[in-house]
Amino acid sequence: MTKLASAVRLLIATAALWVARPAVAQETVEIGVLRDQDLSVVQNVLYPKDGALEVGGHVGWMPFDPLVTTPNLQLSIDKHFSETLALSAMIGGGYGLKTARYVDIEESAEAFAPYAYRYLASALVGVSWAPIYGKLSATGRRVVHYDVFGTLRGGVTIEQSVIPIPAPSFGITGAPTVALGIGGRFFVGDRLAIRIELRDDLMAEYRELTTRWAFKQNAGLTFGVTGFLGGRGR
Amino acid sequence: MRGVRAVLLLAAFVGAGPVAGAARAEEAVVAPSGSYAADAAAAEAILADPSRAGEHAAAWTRLGDALHAGGWRYAALVAWAEALRLDPMAAAGSYPVILDVADALDEELWIGELVGRDFAVPMDPETRARVAYVAARAHFAAGRWGDVLGLLPLVPERSPLHLDAEVLRGVTLAQQGRHGEALVPLLTSYEAARQAGRDQHFVATLALNIARTFFATGNYGRAMEYFDKVPRSDAFWPQAHFERAWAHFRAGDLQGTIALLQTHRSPFFADWYFPEAEMLRAQALYLMCKYPETVKAIDAFTVRYEPMQATLAKVAKDVGPRQAFEGVRTWLADGPTPLPEPLLQRLRYDQRFLDAAAALDAADRELARLPRTSWGERAAVKLKARADERTQIEGRRVLARVQDAREELAGMLADLQLAKVDLLSHEARLYERAAVTGELETERERIGKIRELRRKGKRVWPFEGEFWADELGWYRVTARSDCPASSQGGQDTE
Numbered sequence: 001m002t003k004l005a006s007a008v009r010l011l012i013a014t015a016a017l018w019v020a021r022p023a024v025a026q027e028t029v030e031i032g033v034l035r036d037q038d039l040s041v042v043q044n045v046l047y048p049k050d051g052a053l054e055v056g057g058h059v060g061w062m063p064f065d066p067l068v069t070t071p072n073l074q075l076s077i078d079k080h081f082s083e084t085l086a087l088s089a090m091i092g093g094g095y096g097l098k099t100a101r102y103v104d105i106e107e108s109a110e111a112f113a114p115y116a117y118r119y120l121a122s123a124l125v126g127v128s129w130a131p132i133y134g135k136l137s138a139t140g141r142r143v144v145h146y147d148v149f150g151t152l153r154g155g156v157t158i159e160q161s162v163i164p165i166p167a168p169s170f171g172i173t174g175a176p177t178v179a180l181g182i183g184g185r186f187f188v189g190d191r192l193a194i195r196i197e198l199r200d201d202l203m204a205e206y207r208e209l210t211t212r213w214a215f216k217q218n219a220g221l222t223f224g225v226t227g228f229l230g231g232r233g234r
Numbered sequence: 235m236r237g238v239r240a241v242l243l244l245a246a247f248v249g250a251g252p253v254a255g256a257a258r259a260e261e262a263v264v265a266p267s268g269s270y271a272a273d274a275a276a277a278e279a280i281l282a283d284p285s286r287a288g289e290h291a292a293a294w295t296r297l298g299d300a301l302h303a304g305g306w307r308y309a310a311l312v313a314w315a316e317a318l319r320l321d322p323m324a325a326a327g328s329y330p331v332i333l334d335v336a337d338a339l340d341e342e343l344w345i346g347e348l349v350g351r352d353f354a355v356p357m358d359p360e361t362r363a364r365v366a367y368v369a370a371r372a373h374f375a376a377g378r379w380g381d382v383l384g385l386l387p388l389v390p391e392r393s394p395l396h397l398d399a400e401v402l403r404g405v406t407l408a409q410q411g412r413h414g415e416a417l418v419p420l421l422t423s424y425e426a427a428r429q430a431g432r433d434q435h436f437v438a439t440l441a442l443n444i445a446r447t448f449f450a451t452g453n454y455g456r457a458m459e460y461f462d463k464v465p466r467s468d469a470f471w472p473q474a475h476f477e478r479a480w481a482h483f484r485a486g487d488l489q490g491t492i493a494l495l496q497t498h499r500s501p502f503f504a505d506w507y508f509p510e511a512e513m514l515r516a517q518a519l520y521l522m523c524k525y526p527e528t529v530k531a532i533d534a535f536t537v538r539y540e541p542m543q544a545t546l547a548k549v550a551k552d553v554g555p556r557q558a559f560e561g562v563r564t565w566l567a568d569g570p571t572p573l574p575e576p577l578l579q580r581l582r583y584d585q586r587f588l589d590a591a592a593a594l595d596a597a598d599r600e601l602a603r604l605p606r607t608s609w610g611e612r613a614a615v616k617l618k619a620r621a622d623e624r625t626q627i628e629g630r631r632v633l634a635r636v637q638d639a640r641e642e643l644a645g646m647l648a649d650l651q652l653a654k655v656d657l658l659s660h661e662a663r664l665y666e667r668a669a670v671t672g673e674l675e676t677e678r679e680r681i682g683k684i685r686e687l688r689r690k691g692k693r694v695w696p697f698e699g700e701f702w703a704d705e706l707g708w709y710r711v712t713a714r715s716d717c718p719a720s721s722q723g724g725q726d727t728e
Contacts, residue, residue, distance in 0.1 A: 003695050003702075031716050032526040034519065038713035039496060039697035041705040048691055083691070133693055135704070140501075143704040 003135050045133065046145040047187035049080040056195055058224025060092065065218070067116040068096035068162060074222050076195070078128055088128035088151055090179075093121040098162065115209060117159040119218055120172070122201065124179050126153030144186055151181035157203050157218065165208055175205035175216070183222075191228045196221070270303035271607075278609035291317045291324035299328060301613055302335065308597045309604060309613040311335050311345070312620045318348035326355045333364050339596065340589030344624075346372030350385070363393040370402055374409075382406045397426050405443055413450040420444045438468040445477065454485040466707060469583030472503065475707055476511050483518060489711040491518040496709040500701035507576035507639065509539055513646055520653075523717035525660050532650050532657070539643050545574045546640040553636075555629025562632055563591050573632070577639055581632070590628045597621040680712075 055077050062070040072094025080086040096118025098106070106113050130149035137143040154177065161171030183197030201218040273296055280286050280293035298313035314332045317325040325332065329349065336345035349355075350369020357365065366388035373381035383406055389399035404420035407413075424440050445460035461478035464471050475497055482490035491514065497503070498511040516531040553561065553572055565571035565578055566588075581587050597617055604610040604617075684694045695705065 032524045034492070034524060034527045034711075034713055036697050036699050038711055039493070040710050040712065041695040041697060041702075041708045042687055042692050042710050043695070043705070043708045045691050045693055050691065083688075135695075135702075137702055140701055141703045143702055145704075 045083060047147075047185065047190065047193055048083070049078075049086070049130075050083050052080050052228045053230060054078040054080060054086070054226050055229050056224045056226030058092075058195065058197075058222040060094065060220050060222035062094075062096070062119060062218050062220035064220075065096075065099075065116075067099055067102045067114050068118045069099050070094045070096040070119045070218070070220065072119065072220070074224070076224070076226065078226075083133075084130050086128040086130075087125070088153060089123075089125045090153065091121075091123045094119050096120075096160075096162070102162070113163050115207070116162045117171075117173070117205060117207070117216060118162050120158040120160050122155060122157040122177065122179075124153035124155035124177065124201075126151060126155075126179070130185075146184050146186045148184045149182070151179070151183070151197070151199070153179045153181070155179070157201055157205075159203075159205055159216070161208065163209065169208060171208060173205050173207070175203035177201050177203040185226065193226050195224050195226045270300040271605075273297075273300035274304070274609040275607070278607075278612060281612060282608065291321035294320065295325045295328055297609060297613065298325070298332075300609075302331065306600045306604060306613065307335050308339055308593065308600050308620075309617045311339060311341060312616040313613060315345065315348055315620070316616065318345070318351075322349065322352040322355045326357065329355070329357050329361050329365065333361070333368065336368070339593040340586065341593065341624075342368045343372045343375045344620075346370075347376075353388075359390070360393065363389045363395055367395045367399055367402075370399070374402060374406060377409075379406050379410050397423055397430065397432070400426075401440060401443075404447070408443070408447045408450065411450075413447050416447050417444070417451070420447060434465065435468055435470075438464045438470055438474075442470050442474050442477075445474065445481075449477070449481055449484075452484075454481040457481040458485075471707075472498070472506065472508070473580075476508060476514075479511065479514060483514060488518045488522050488715070489713060491515070492522075492713070493709045493711040494707075496711070497706045500706060502701065502703060502706060505576050506579045507574075509535065509643060509646055512538075513650075516650075520657070522713065522715045523660075524713070525657050529654060529657055532654050535650060536647065540647060542574050542576065543640065543643045543647060546577075546636055546643065549573055549636050550633070550640055553633065555626045555633055557629070558632040558636070559625050559629035562587065566591070573636065577635060587628060587631075590624060594621055594624060 056075070058074040058076060060070075060072040060074050062068075062072065072092050074090055074092030076088070076090045078086040078088045096116075102114060102116065128149050128151045130147045132148040133145070134148070135143055135145040157175045157177045159173055159175055161173075163171070165171030179199055179201045181197050181199035183195060183199075185193040185195045187193045198221055199219070201220075203216050203218070204213055205216055206212075207214050277293040277297035277300065280289050281297070286293075294313050294317035298310045298317060300310075301307075301313055302310035311332070314325055314328060314335075317328075318332075332345060332349070333342075336342045346368035349365045350372055353362075353365070355365075366385045370382045370385040370389075373379075373385065382402065386399045386403050386406075389395050393399070400419040400423045404416045404418075404423060407416035407419070420440065420443055424437070424444060427437050427440055441460045441463035445457045445463075448454075448457035448460060458478055458481045461474045461481060464474035468474075475494060479491045479494035482488075482494060495511050495515040495518075498506070498508045499515070512531060512535045516528050516535065519528040519531060549558075549572060558573065561571040561573045562578055562581055565573070565575065566582065571578065597620070601614055601617060601621075604614045687694055697709070
């Protein structure tokens, strides 16, 4: 079972206004009964974000690159301006490891190594928008409140060539990045949440060996815990 | 008359000089020896000799002290109780430990009756305050309000029990119907309890008492405010929430009443005994001219409570106090019980019953451990007698609850049948006049309200017939009244 109390519902309801007509006396109206529509549930937001500074620590993994797989750690800082909108920053670091496929290719008879780049670190700043607030329950007894958010951040990603490149550059490059994300917070208390985010970092990076700019995508999942630092704004 | 008794008690206490009292106590003291077994044997020698009846009070005290030293707390308490019965002076030196043990075994009401009989007994100021408080509690339990109010001034402001004494004063005044006066100590105690960091249940219980007192004065707004201060996590929350519905009802907020009582309709309360909640809901629906809904509520009530009424009648006839007590104890341990379960739900949180059950378990363990000596046998006989008495007292309390419920349900079920006939005629007339009912809320107004609530940090969920645990207590009703303009609050004027 799930319920949504979101901008989406409000949007649907607002749209219904254009086609709705006021009830008139001639219409069939149920008299003397209490309908489900006569009842609603008004609750406080469980994890009130408005005005809060939210910080979190996350473990991440970029599993979608066939040549490099990257465990990483991320730190998030979100300054919320309302329940839905926040300035969102994320910094992190990790180390891309060669996948079995990369090693297979590397060890093949042709002695050919793919020209892949590994993730080292990133610093991104942007906005986060959380229009959906919902809750779910399996039996009605244990209920979890959550929100769903999207992010748009920009910044820089530090990457390194997997093929060793000697000093002075060591194959390290800074890539301008635009990152799109979608995620959810599952509220476990008034000030604590579990946050899951799927993020796709789109970057343009200059590659030293081929002396060309290349487009690269780092798609990864992060799983972490967030909480409020200091008092809440509201 | 009760007031006079209280004044006399106070006079006796004030008149007793500690020096004179101490002298009397010294006369009665039997010098203790090193080993508790030897002490107990020495006390037994006196108790077994009827010609030394004048020394029996001191001997009981000595036996109590010996049993306490040997680790038999309950046996010690019953021995001390014997001493207090015969001559409180003989137990004067043991008062602090007697009060400690009585507190630990939740026997303060019993001991309070005994220690409160003689305030001439010499004791230090702290012990005196404790004696006054437990004696006041004992009088309260017996409904002797005047005596309670007479004793409570003996708990000085500096005493750690002063806050509890003030609460007791407030509750007693409320019991006397002096609600306005009761509010002063209750409200000051509430703030003091919060500042002193008293446990949540204490503060919540106090809030509930304040709410009830405001309700009794007709100040329904303040009553709602204090009912609302009982947190959801507290055992009294379902009761406070229900009583808050009464405050809304009395204030004329029928929608609020129905919204609050929606919680008690949920499956989470299916095993609870709240017939009055269902009756109140039916009444609110009736006053909103929701006659078909009222008939439905009445039918549901009948289906639910008629069988329970039959069970209660059987229990009242067949079950004795001991069986009732054991029935609850077994049920608390998830065993079968002859009693209707909804009636027992509140006993899960009834500290007095839980403490009694735990203390009687302790008594059983002590009975098994008491030595088969003459003093051990003597203590065992007294302990068993007290355990039986306490079982009877608690069992009778459970049966009183059964009897109250039986009478309550009998009255409600009889009234409902009459009301239903009346309702059916109202319903027929309602359909004839349906066209002149009030206006429906427009979709635009509804969305405006949702937006306003969102601005206040609230979320609005639709009710779709499912009950979610986290939604209990948060229902709102926006139903309009279906009463035609020519009728007022369900009373047909045609």
